[in-house]
Amino acid sequence: MSDPFIAGGVAVITGGASGIGRAAARRAAAAGMAIALVDVNGEKLAATAAELRASIGAKLLDLSIDVADAAAMQTLATQVLDRFGAPTLLMNNAAAFVAGGAGGILDPVENWQRLFGVNVLGIVNGVQAFLPAMLAAGRPAAIVNTGSKQGLTNPPGNPAYNTSKAAVNAYSQNLARDLRERPGSQVSAHLLIPGWTTTGEAEHRQGAWRPEQVIDFMAEAMGREAFFILCPDDETPAATDHKRIYWNAMDIILGRPALSRWHPDYKDAFAAFMQRDLPL
Numbered sequence: 001m002s003d004p005f006i007a008g009g010v011a012v013i014t015g016g017a018s019g020i021g022r023a024a025a026r027r028a029a030a031a032g033m034a035i036a037l038v039d040v041n042g043e044k045l046a047a048t049a050a051e052l053r054a055s056i057g058a059k060l061l062d063l064s065i066d067v068a069d070a071a072a073m074q075t076l077a078t079q080v081l082d083r084f085g086a087p088t089l090l091m092n093n094a095a096a097f098v099a100g101g102a103g104g105i106l107d108p109v110e111n112w113q114r115l116f117g118v119n120v121l122g123i124v125n126g127v128q129a130f131l132p133a134m135l136a137a138g139r140p141a142a143i144v145n146t147g148s149k150q151g152l153t154n155p156p157g158n159p160a161y162n163t164s165k166a167a168v169n170a171y172s173q174n175l176a177r178d179l180r181e182r183p184g185s186q187v188s189a190h191l192l193i194p195g196w197t198t199t200g201e202a203e204h205r206q207g208a209w210r211p212e213q214v215i216d217f218m219a220e221a222m223g224r225e226a227f228f229i230l231c232p233d234d235e236t237p238a239a240t241d242h243k244r245i246y247w248n249a250m251d252i253i254l255g256r257p258a259l260s261r262w263h264p265d266y267k268d269a270f271a272a273f274m275q276r277d278l279p280l
C-alpha cells in the first residue's frame with residue numbers, strides 16, 4: 001500500500017493520545033479517515049479525542065485499552081469492524097518505557113514482563129486481532145509497527161527496552177515476509193524507526209524532530225513502499241545512522257566484543273570509522 005492516509009480509509013492507532021500516534025491521528029483526520037484511537041491513559045485520550053471529534057465527529061471511536069491485554073484487543077477489533085469495517089491502516093505504536101528499577105540487567109522481572117507485554121505482545125495482539133479482517137477485506141491496507149533505533153544499535157543503559165524493540169524489528173520483518181508471500185494479500189507491513197522525537201507534552205528541544213515530521217517522513221516512505229522507515233532527526237543524519245548500524249552488524253562478522261562501539265579498546269577505531277564513507 002502506498003499513501004496510508006486516504007479519504008474513506010480506516011485507521012487504528014495505538015498510543016494515539018500523544019506524540020507520534022497523535023500526529024498520525026491528526027493527519028488521518030485531515031485526510032477524512034475514520035479513526036479508532038486507543039490509549040491506556042484515559043486523561044490524554046479524552047483530550048485528544050475531544051480535539052479530533054471536533055473535526056470528524058462520529059468517525060472517531062476512542063477507547064481506553066492496554067494493548068498488552070489480548071482479550072481487550074480482540075473486543076476492540078469487533079467494535080471497529082462493526083462500526084467502520086476493516087482497517088486500512090493499523091499503527092501498532094504504543095510502547096512502555098522503563099518504570100522503576102535502574103533500567104539495567106537486574107531490573108525486577110516485572111519490568112521486563114511489562115515492557116515485553118506492551119512493546120512486543122501489544123503489537124502481536126494488534127496483528128492477531130485485525131489482520132484476518134484486513135486480509136479478508138481484499139483491499140490495500142498497511143500495518144506499521146513502531147520500533148526504535150535502540151532495537152538496532154543497542155546502546156547501553158536500557159537493556160529491557162532495547163531488547164523489546166529488537167524483537168519488534170525481528171517480528172515485523174517476519175510479518176512483512178509473510179504478507180508478501182501470502183496469496184492474494186494486499187496488506188503490507190512496515191517498521192517505523194523514529195529518531196529523537198519530542199514525546200507527549202515535553203518541551204521541544206533543538207535537535208529533536210516533532211512527531212508531525214516523523215509522520216510526514218513515514219507517509220513519504222510508504223509512498224515508496226519502503227519497509228524500513230528509518231527517520232533521521234536534526235541531530236543525527238541518515239549517514240550517521242547507517243554507519244552505526246553497519247558497525248553493530250560488523251561486530252558479529254569480525255568477532256569483536258559485544259557492543260564494541262562502547263568498548264574502550266575500540267573507541268578510536270569507531271571514531272575513525274565514523275569519519276569514513278561506508279563501503280557500499
Ligand SMILES: NC(=O)c1ccc[n+]([C@@H]2O[C@H](COP(=O)([O-])OP(=O)(O)OC[C@H]3O[C@@H](n4cnc5c(N)ncnc54)[C@H](O)[C@@H]3O)[C@@H](O)[C@H]2O)c1
Pocket residue numbers: 014015016017018019020021038039040041044065066067068093094095096118122146147148149193194195196197198199200201211
Ligand atoms: N520519542 C522518541 O524519541 C522515540 C524514539 C524511538 C522510538 N519511539 C517509539 O515511538 C512510539 C511512540 O512514542 P512517543 O514518543 O510518541 O511517546 P508518547 O509518550 O508521546 O506516546 C505514547 C503513548 O502510548 C500510550 N501507551 C503506553 N503504554 C500503552 C499501553 N500499554 N496501551 C495503550 N497505550 C499505551 C501512552 O499513554 C502515550 O499516550 C513508541 O513505540 C516509542 O517506543 C519514540
